[in-house]
Amino acid sequence: MTRRSTSRRRFLGAAGAAALGGLAGCAxxxxxxxxxxxxxxxxxxxxxxxxxxxxxxxxxxxxxxxxxxxxxxxxxxxxxxxxxxxxxxxxxxxxxxxxxxxxxxxxxxxxxxxxxxxxxxxxxxxxxxxxxxxxxxxxxxxxxxxxxxxxxxxxxxxxxxxxxxxxxxxxxxxxxxxRARSVPYNTDVISESEIPEKVAQFPETEALRGTMGWAPTYGAFKAFVTAMRLQKGPETTRQWLEAMREAGTDRHRNEYLVTQAVADGDLTAGFANHYYAMRVKNQRPDAPLDLAFTNGDAGGLVxxxxxxxxxxxxxxxxxxxxxxxxxxxxxxxxxxxxxxxxxxxxxxxxxxxxxxVDELNPPDINLADLADLEPTLELMSEAGVSG
Structure with a gap:
C-alpha cells in the first residue's frame, strides 16, 4: 500500500468497525x-x-x-x-x-x-x-x-x-x-481520488471550485498559511490565497462549522484540523464524511x-x-x-x-518558526483574506 492510500482515507471504515466493539473486549x-x-x-x-x-x-x-x-x-x-x-x-x-x-x-x-x-x-x-x-x-x-x-x-x-x-x-x-491539517470531504459528492495531493492544486480543481470552505480567522488556519509561506515563499502563498478566494471558497467562523457543513452536504470539502471530523463522526457515525491529507506541503502540517x-x-x-x-x-x-x-x-x-503520525507527510519546516506570524497576517490582508 502506498503512502497516499495508507494515509489519506482510512478512518471512515475503521470508525464503523470500532462501533461494534467495546472496552470489555480490550486487554x-x-x-x-x-x-x-x-x-x-x-x-x-x-x-x-x-x-x-x-x-x-x-x-x-x-x-x-x-x-x-x-x-x-x-x-x-x-x-x-x-x-x-x-x-x-x-x-x-x-x-x-x-x-x-x-x-x-x-x-x-x-x-x-x-x-x-x-x-x-x-x-x-x-x-x-x-x-x-x-x-x-x-x-x-x-x-x-x-x-x-x-x-x-x-x-x-x-x-x-x-x-x-x-x-x-x-x-x-x-x-x-x-493535530494535523486535513481536508474533510463529503463522500456522497466526491471521491478520494478527486482530492488533490498538493494544496497548490486546489484552486484549479474544477470539482472543488465554489464548493469549499475555510475559516481564515482561526489560529490553525493562520499557522497553515505561515507554513506555506515558510515553505513556498510569500508571493506563491499570496497568489494561492487570492486564487482560493476567487474560486469562491466559503468563509466560516471556525473549522468545526466548516466540517459540519461538509458532513451536511453544504460544502464538498474544506480545510480544517483533523479532530473536527472526529467530533462529527463520534456524534454522527453515518455522516458521509472522510478525510484526505496532502503530501509534503502545508496542507499536511502537523x-x-x-x-x-x-x-x-x-x-x-x-x-x-x-x-x-x-x-x-x-x-x-x-x-x-x-x-x-x-x-x-x-x-x-x-x-x-x-x-x-509517521504515515503522514508534513512539510519539512521547524514548528517553532510558526511563531513568525506578522508577515502571514500582512499576506492575508493583501490577498483579501484577512484574519
Missing part, C-alpha cells in the same frame, strides 16, 4: 494496579477512566508505552501557565493526577498561549519568574519562549519517547499532543501542544516526572480519545483509523 493492564508512595497505597484508575467514549473510541486496543504504575510518585506543587483552547481538557487530566497523588498539586494560570509566552519572557527578563512550566496549545508559542532564552532544557528521560520532529532544539520543549520548563524554576525533578506522566500510556490514551489528538508516543493509536 487492560492498568486495572486494579497500585503504586507505593509516601507510606500509602495510591490507586491508579482503570484504563476505562482515562478513555473517552463513542463510536470511534469503542473497541480500541489497550495502549502501549510506559504506564503511570511504572513512574515515580508525583509529590510537590507546580505553577503552570496553560494555554486556552484545549486547556480545559488538559486540566481534566491534571485533576486525575491530583486525585492519584494526594501530595501533588498544580496551580494554573489560564490565558491564550501567545499571551502567556509573552508574559513568561517578560518575567524572566525582569528576574521575576512566576511559572515552573508552560503548557502551550501550539509550537509557535513554545518557540517564542525558547528563542528569547526563557527556558531550561528538559531532561533527556522526559523527551525520550517522542520523535525528534516534535521536540524543540536543545530539549527546549516537547510535544504531548498533535502542529503540537507541548510543554516547556521555564527558566529560573528550581523544580527540575518534579517537572521531569510530570512530563513523563504526560507521555505515559494513560495520558496519551486520554488525549487521543477525549480531545482526538494525535498521540506523541509509539504504541498508542490515533482514533477512528486515522493514519499514524
Amino acid at each position: 487492560n493492564p492498568f486495572g486494579g494496579e497500585t503504586t507505593e508512595g509516601s507510606g500509602e497505597e495510591l490507586g491508579v484508575p482503570s484504563l476505562s477512566e482515562f478513555r473517552g467514549s463513542g463510536a470511534i473510541v469503542d473497541g480500541r486496543p489497550a495502549p502501549g508505552g510506559t504506564s503511570i504504575d511504572e513512574l515515580p510518585d508525583l509529590s510537590g506543587s507546580l505553577n503552570l501557565y496553560i494555554g486556552g483552547g484545549e486547556g480545559g481538557i488538559y486540566k481534566g487530566f491534571i485533576g486525575m493526577l491530583e486525585d492519584i497523588y494526594p501530595e501533588f498539586s498544580v496551580l494554573d494560570s489560564n490565558s491564550p498561549s501567545a499571551s502567556l509566552a509573552q508574559t513568561i519572557v517578560e518575567e524572566v527578563e525582569a528576574g521575576a519568574t512566576q511559572a515552573d512550566l508552560f503548557w502551550s496549545i501550539d509550537a509557535a508559542s513554545l518557540g517564542f519562549v525558547a528563542e528569547n532564552d526563557a527556558y531550561e532544557p528538559l531532561a533527556d528521560e522526559a523527551l525520550e519517547p517522542v520523535p525528534a520532529d516534535f521536540r524543540g532544539a536543545d530539549n527546549a520543549w516537547v510535544g504531548v499532543a498533535g 502542529n503540537v501542544a507541548g510543554v516547556l520548563q521555564v527558566k529560573g524554576t528550581e523544580k527540575d525533578d518534579l517537572i521531569t516526572n510530570f512530563v513523563r506522566h504526560l507521555l505515559s500510556a494513560e495520558a496519551q490514551e486520554f488525549f487521543a480519545t477525549v480531545s482526538y489528538a494525535y498521540p506523541m508516543i509509539p504504541g498508542v493509536e490515533p482514533v477512528g483509523g486515522l493514519p499514524t
Whole structure:
C-alpha cells in the first residue's frame, strides 16, 4: 500500500468497525494496579477512566508505552501557565493526577498561549519568574519562549519517547499532543481520488471550485498559511490565497462549522484540523464524511501542544516526572480519545483509523518558526483574506 492510500482515507471504515466493539473486549493492564508512595497505597484508575467514549473510541486496543504504575510518585506543587483552547481538557487530566497523588498539586494560570509566552519572557527578563512550566496549545508559542532564552532544557528521560520532529532544539520543549491539517470531504459528492495531493492544486480543481470552505480567522488556519509561506515563499502563498478566494471558497467562523457543513452536504470539502471530523463522526457515525491529507506541503502540517520548563524554576525533578506522566500510556490514551489528538508516543493509536503520525507527510519546516506570524497576517490582508 502506498503512502497516499495508507494515509489519506482510512478512518471512515475503521470508525464503523470500532462501533461494534467495546472496552470489555480490550486487554487492560492498568486495572486494579497500585503504586507505593509516601507510606500509602495510591490507586491508579482503570484504563476505562482515562478513555473517552463513542463510536470511534469503542473497541480500541489497550495502549502501549510506559504506564503511570511504572513512574515515580508525583509529590510537590507546580505553577503552570496553560494555554486556552484545549486547556480545559488538559486540566481534566491534571485533576486525575491530583486525585492519584494526594501530595501533588498544580496551580494554573489560564490565558491564550501567545499571551502567556509573552508574559513568561517578560518575567524572566525582569528576574521575576512566576511559572515552573508552560503548557502551550501550539509550537509557535513554545518557540517564542525558547528563542528569547526563557527556558531550561528538559531532561533527556522526559523527551525520550517522542520523535525528534516534535521536540524543540536543545530539549527546549516537547510535544504531548498533535493535530494535523486535513481536508474533510463529503463522500456522497466526491471521491478520494478527486482530492488533490498538493494544496497548490486546489484552486484549479474544477470539482472543488465554489464548493469549499475555510475559516481564515482561526489560529490553525493562520499557522497553515505561515507554513506555506515558510515553505513556498510569500508571493506563491499570496497568489494561492487570492486564487482560493476567487474560486469562491466559503468563509466560516471556525473549522468545526466548516466540517459540519461538509458532513451536511453544504460544502464538498474544506480545510480544517483533523479532530473536527472526529467530533462529527463520534456524534454522527453515518455522516458521509472522510478525510484526505496532502503530501509534503502545508496542507499536511502537523502542529503540537507541548510543554516547556521555564527558566529560573528550581523544580527540575518534579517537572521531569510530570512530563513523563504526560507521555505515559494513560495520558496519551486520554488525549487521543477525549480531545482526538494525535498521540506523541509509539504504541498508542490515533482514533477512528486515522493514519499514524509517521504515515503522514508534513512539510519539512521547524514548528517553532510558526511563531513568525506578522508577515502571514500582512499576506492575508493583501490577498483579501484577512484574519
